[in-house]
Amino acid sequence: MSTLTSSPSESTSASGLRALVERLSIPNPATVGKQLLLPLIGILVFLGFWHLAAPQVNTSLGAFPGPVQVWEQGGQLWQEHSSQRDRADKFITMQEERNQRILEKDPDAEVKIRPYPGAPTFIDQIGTSLVTVLAGFVLATIIAVPLGIVFGLNRHFQAAVNPLIQVFKPVSPLAWLPLVTMVVSATYVSDDPMFEKSFLTSMITVTLCSLWPTLINTSVGVAAVNPDLLNVSRVLRLSFWTHVRKVVLPSSVPMIFTGLRVSLGIAWMVLIAAEMLAQSPGLGKFVWDEFQNGSSQSLSRIMVAVLAIGLIGFLLDRIMLLIQKKVAWNE
């Protein structure tokens, strides 16, 4: 009896599991092995080559760092960050305690809350860069997608602005930067600024350089909507907004996302360059400072930053890909 009842449930749970595995698209272990093995071999060969070649390259700051030194510096940077954090925490608790005491004595007293004055660590710089790049990218998207839709819908408009796009698209961030800096410092005057000027400068430069792929792809995607679907929309007499929302936008989502991914990649590259040049806080500044520092560890620390920049760029692209898979209908 018990075997009779248990066997169907077993089979359903097994099939349920299989369905789950299929849904998560976990391939069988052999293919996973193959898929992991080759990249792993590639990485190991690269590390080996790096390890052997690095000592041969001599610079004024000593030999080029190999993987081992870079790994050590990575740990070092992390440690600096943790100890800095501890000190900051202590500073904050002490400040709070002191304020509490003052308030106990005199409830109307004005207490000062000061942020921790220590220099930003490597990890802090990563955080700053990430926030800046995301802000710039979001702003670029907010500008580029609606504009792209307008250009894609209206051929005359497109013809009018196309030369401008073609001219501005290839402009390097380094050329924009001085202009943006001057304009920001001239126009963004406020006693209690919500944003740092350096943040705004970096962000706007990122926006200016990264909005083009999204703009172009959106307009191409919108202009390429299947004419049959446009006819359906006309037969149904969809209003302009319904037409855009229900037909044009969904149809061009795959193209828009291709553009967004390119834009985010550009945004990240541009940001590092802009931070280096403008000395605004972020990973770029970290690299520049280390370069100016010129200690024996500088090259290793810069190398850590290089790897971190690459890894973050890769992760950002992966995240966009995940979002694309969630949103786009053709994935």
Next chain:
Amino acid sequence: MSKSHLELTGVEMAFDTPKGAFIALDNVNLKIKKGEFVSLIGHSGCGKSTVLNIVAGLLQASKGGCVLDGHEVNSPGPERAVVFQNHALMPWLTVYENVELAVQQVFRKTMSKQERRDWILHNLELVNMAHAANKRPGEISGGMAQRVGIARALAMKPSVLLMDEPFGALDALTRAHLQDSLMEIQQELNNTVIMITHDVDEAVLLSDRIIMMTNGPAATVGEDLHIDLPRPRNRVTLADDPTYVHYRQEVLKFLYEKQRKLETIKPARAGKAEQQEKREEAQAARA
């Protein structure tokens, strides 16, 4: 019965091309009664789609015009629903949502939410597609997608149903099946239908009238054949019915004797080979 339901008078269609105006249609006149099933037949490129698109309002005739129930047609609208050759379903919407988009638009004000839901499902059942309501067009076969396209058109309660080679891309069995369901549905709803077809049997089996078009350019109505066969019609028994065979021959005679295409197959082939070459070149250039 003094005025006809749908009337095309003196329709001329000129397309602007780089080589100057191309007169596709010249002086097309057509009167269609309510509930009539009319087929348009003619050689490829003669202008059948152009006629249909003018009735749909998707194209504007350069001379003459189209009047439906006393109103001139000059823009598309859901009372002239179109079934497109390649189903034209939104690939990002499910089968249900595709029909919903139409029903939402047409009956937003006149039906409650529940009524709309029932109406969508009713139309999907009419074409036997309710079971796939939650699938995307990419997950169903071409024949199924075409049926959804028909359901979407029927769901608009059109006074005229326009179909551009609705079964052109389907295999013979699916096609026969869909033809039978279309006949049933049309009997039941008594819609006016204009259908473009290349298939002589399809035209004779389904239609009350077959409009045969002359070859373009400047194509017009060549012959107008009334099919007096009792309904419901059965394809198997009709196959050797003398009247049916006669009608069939009339159409074949028109197409292959009176309006014989003089082009041989060779230039077409050469054209295709050229295109293929061009495509390959383009690919090579991209790579």
